Amino acid sequence: MGKKELRKADFITSVLLLLFSIWMLIETFKMPMKDTFGGVQNVWYVSPALFPLIISIFISVLGIALFIHSIKSGGAKYFLDSISEKNKFLSDKNIRFISILLALIFYVYLDIPRIDFFISTILFLIFFIPIFYFDEIRLLRKLTLFYCIGNIVLIFIFITKLSTLFSSYYKYFMDLIALSFFLIFGVYIWVNVKNNHIFRKKYIISLLVTLSVPLILCPVFRFFLLVPLPREGLIIQVMYNIYYLIK
Amino acid sequence: MFIFEQLSIFFQQILVLVSNPFNILILFGAVLLGIIFGAMPGLTATLGVALLTTLTYGMETSTAMVALLSIYVGAIYGGSYSSILINIPGTAASAATALDGYPLACQGKAGKALGLTTTASAIGTFVGMLFVITMAPLICAFALKFTSFEFFLLAFFGIIISGTLTSHDLVYKGWIAGFLGLFLACVGRDQLQFYPRFTFGLSELDGGLDVVPVLIGAFGIPQIIQVLKDKIIHGEVKRFQKILPEFDEIWHHMPDIIRSSLIGVGIGAVPGIGEDIAGWVSYGAAKNSSKHPERFGKGEISGVISAETANNACIGGAMIPLLSLGIPGSPPAAMLLGALMLHGIQPGPMLNFDHPLFIFQVTAILLLASFAMWITGILLAKQVVKVLWLPPPVFMPIIAVLCVIGSYSLGLSIFNLYLMIPIGILAYFLTEMQYPIAPMVIGVILGPMADANLRRALMVSKGSFLPIVTRPVCLILIMIILLTVVSQTKGYKKLIMKISGKLFSKR
Numbered sequence: 044m045g046k047k048e049l050r051k052a053d054f055i056t057s058v059l060l061l062l063f064s065i066w067m068l069i070e071t072f073k074m075p076m077k078d079t080f081g082g083v084q085n086v087w088y089v090s091p092a093l094f095p096l097i098i099s100i101f102i103s104v105l106g107i108a109l110f111i112h113s114i115k116s117g118g119a120k121y122f123l124d125s126i127s128e129k130n131k132f133l134s135d136k137n138i139r140f141i142s143i144l145l146a147l148i149f150y151v152y153l154d155i156p157r158i159d160f161f162i163s164t165i166l167f168l169i170f171f172i173p174i175f176y177f178d179e180i181r182l183l184r185k186l187t188l189f190y191c192i193g194n195i196v197l198i199f200i201f202i203t204k205l206s207t208l209f210s211s212y213y214k215y216f217m218d219l220i221a222l223s224f225f226l227i228f229g230v231y232i233w234v235n236v237k238n239n240h241i242f243r244k245k246y247i248i249s250l251l252v253t254l255s256v257p258l259i260l261c262p263v264f265r266f267f268l269l270v271p272l273p274r275e276g277l278i279i280q281v282m283y284n285i286y287y288l289i290k
Numbered sequence: 291m292f293i294f295e296q297l298s299i300f301f302q303q304i305l306v307l308v309s310n311p312f313n314i315l316i317l318f319g320a321v322l323l324g325i326i327f328g329a330m331p332g333l334t335a336t337l338g339v340a341l342l343t344t345l346t347y348g349m350e351t352s353t354a355m356v357a358l359l360s361i362y363v364g365a366i367y368g369g370s371y372s373s374i375l376i377n378i379p380g381t382a383a384s385a386a387t388a389l390d391g392y393p394l395a396c397q398g399k400a401g402k403a404l405g406l407t408t409t410a411s412a413i414g415t416f417v418g419m420l421f422v423i424t425m426a427p428l429i430c431a432f433a434l435k436f437t438s439f440e441f442f443l444l445a446f447f448g449i450i451i452s453g454t455l456t457s458h459d460l461v462y463k464g465w466i467a468g469f470l471g472l473f474l475a476c477v478g479r480d481q482l483q484f485y486p487r488f489t490f491g492l493s494e495l496d497g498g499l500d501v502v503p504v505l506i507g508a509f510g511i512p513q514i515i516q517v518l519k520d521k522i523i524h525g526e527v528k529r530f531q532k533i534l535p536e537f538d539e540i541w542h543h544m545p546d547i548i549r550s551s552l553i554g555v556g557i558g559a560v561p562g563i564g565e566d567i568a569g570w571v572s573y574g575a576a577k578n579s580s581k582h583p584e585r586f587g588k589g590e591i592s593g594v595i596s597a598e599t600a601n602n603a604c605i606g607g608a609m610i611p612l613l614s615l616g617i618p619g620s621p622p623a624a625m626l627l628g629a630l631m632l633h634g635i636q637p638g639p640m641l642n643f644d645h646p647l648f649i650f651q652v653t654a655i656l657l658l659a660s661f662a663m664w665i666t667g668i669l670l671a672k673q674v675v676k677v678l679w680l681p682p683p684v685f686m687p688i689i690a691v692l693c694v695i696g697s698y699s700l701g702l703s704i705f706n707l708y709l710m711i712p713i714g715i716l717a718y719f720l721t722e723m724q725y726p727i728a729p730m731v732i733g734v735i736l737g738p739m740a741d742a743n744l745r746r747a748l749m750v751s752k753g754s755f756l757p758i759v760t761r762p763v764c765l766i767l768i769m770i771i772l773l774t775v776v777s778q779t780k781g782y783k784k785l786i787m788k789i790s791g792k793l794f795s796k797r
Binding site (some may be wrong): 057099172 | 477488519707
């Protein structure tokens with residue numbers, strides 16, 4: 044971040060910090076200061092509000108200092124100027140950042156709590172590895188869009204409770220849908236890269252890593268470290284069957 | 291007699307550790323893993339310790355400590371590989387090494403440079419270990435006289451000093467990060483009255499934020515985003531034939547090694563200040579004291595030795611406040627503190643009573659780790675550098691998966707993952723805006739200590755703040771805190787300039 048950008052960010056941060064400290068003060072004053080809590084008569088110096096109060100005061104003082112500095116160093120002016128400027132929101136760097144966030148958010152908030160951990164992980168890696176490994180912005184945009192559409196379909200199925208309906212027919216139906224999405228996405232990438240031998244090679248490496256990472260991690264955590272995985276579905280069940288067959 | 295008794299306990303601990311083949315396996319395995327983590331740009335020592343914490347949760351405490359300290363030692367040393375061979379520091383700790391290490395590699399002396407860093411790092415770790423065994427028990431004994439006021443001020447001191455020294459932009463950005471960490475520590479039911487604070491009615495937040503997912507989020511996620519967003523591309527990896535220990539050269543640079551070790555230990559002992567600062571300060575000191583400062587930056591051996599000795603000596607330094615006061619001396623030490631808490635060990639003045647052999651165990655592990663690091667470095671460097679060919683877009687997503695499974699597996703809670711992502715994104719934005727992350731992490735760790743001790747102290751003094759100025763240690767701490775804050779003001783700087791100007795003109 045350049046100096047100008049930094050001072051602009053300081054201005055925005057200082058305002059956010061001031062708002063945050065005000066919220067913190069409001070919340071702190073809701074805590075028992077001298078009132079009774081749980082049958083105990085409070086005194087101010089034992090109150091649970093004391094420490095947050097000190098922190099909120101310090102944050103507000105530092106927020107003010109940052110605010111003054113950002114105004115003096117032209118941060119406020121840069122911010123106001125940037126409002127009138129037309130910013131390229133979907134710049135290459137921003138697209139890369141958005142893709143990373145989307146991958147992490149879909150993985151943690153959508154897939155892990157609802158879909159078999161193995162399938163969630165391959166779904167995450169098949170998107171996350173190739174998009175940066177290809178190092179081609181056109182492909183990154185295309186694949187991100189496709190991945191988003193697929194995940195939106197999954198969100199739709201979960202929100203409309205269709206997932207419950209499907210699961211009543213077959214326990215691992217949603218895992219099958221996610222696995223199908225993985226396969227479709229894999230084919231979609233192949234279609235896009237098949238004419239370029241460098242991309243083809245990179246895709247094969249990505250695919251190998253995508254499959255081998257959960258293939259190592261899941262048994263290590265589940266059977267060696269005895270850590271139950273966040274969601275154990277279709278593939279983990281198959282691993283169980285193999286494990287007990289060997290045992 | 292006392293010294294011999296202490297020494298015999300120390301050697302007993304070494305024997306106990308090495309008599310278990312599993313420990314030896316873990317020792318060498320973790321050192322090797324650490325070197326790989328350190329060597330790969332984008333992966334850090336803190337992240338290595340964080341991810342290994344999740345795997346060592348089920349192990350015995352001593353075995354877990356072997357693994358965690360070994361990966362820490364290995365990672366700090368491993369950073370020199372990429373600094374020397376591709377001119378990109380594997381960890382921030384080795385940034386200073388690149389200045390002279392890479393020119394040496396360009397001159398066809400990569401093997402020599404790596405041999406020097408291997409031996410210098412081992413000596414640095416060894417000297418750090420000597421300080422742990424001598425200083426930590428003394429500080430522990432001294433800290434037994436501390437009351438709640440001292441502990442509150444000590445936590446405050448840790449945040450202020452680390453905020454001041456780690457800020458690259460405005461100094462108060464470090465303090466803001468520290469106070470944001472303290473706020474995060476407030477979330478959950480308070481320790482004295484169990485009143486829910488900032489929990490938004492969520493029962494998952496009642497127990498407060500789990501330290502390890504917060505640390506993994508704060509150190510792991512920003513790293514993943516930065517590496518992938520900014521497209522870190524390696525240059526060509528310089529080739530080398532073999533690595534020799536370079537004892538003659540090391541002996542020739544003994545004054546550099548002694549000075550760098552002392553700098554490393556001293557900087558490591560300051561709360562929150564990591565190995566990177568130790569490396570830079572030591573490099574600067576070597577340049578200033580050199581008869582040929584013009585050679586620095588062009589492949590000067592003293593530069594490589596001083597940076598590498600200091601960053602590894604810093605490990606021992608960082609362990610001193612961690613073990614004796616419960617205050618981490620560096621970001622990886624903060625992660626170690628989290629791991630120790632998971633194993634039911636509370637570092638601090640009572641450590642010698644609760645676990646009388648623990649400090650000996652830690653020092654024994656540091657000695658073994660430095661030895662294992664030296665052997666691994668000399669024998670396997672040629673194989674390890676092959677990891678530098680791995681493209682970051684392939685291994686960073688794997689790190690993301692490890693962060694996720696690591697955060698989840700400690701509490702078996704998906705809620706930890708829900709927390710890890712926003713904290714990681716917050717840490718990323720803070721890093722982009724030049725806010726240091728170490729004070730925030732120290733705030734999260736020391737927050738409960740500061741909160742409970744402040745209220746306990748006021749309970750004893752019936753609401754009076756007078757003991758802060760009547761108790762000698764409190765007075766010293768408050769003076770240092772105030773001096774640190776005041777020294778950052780323009781008025782103070784002008785005053786110092788004026789005084790020094792007058793003194794100079796009198797001469």
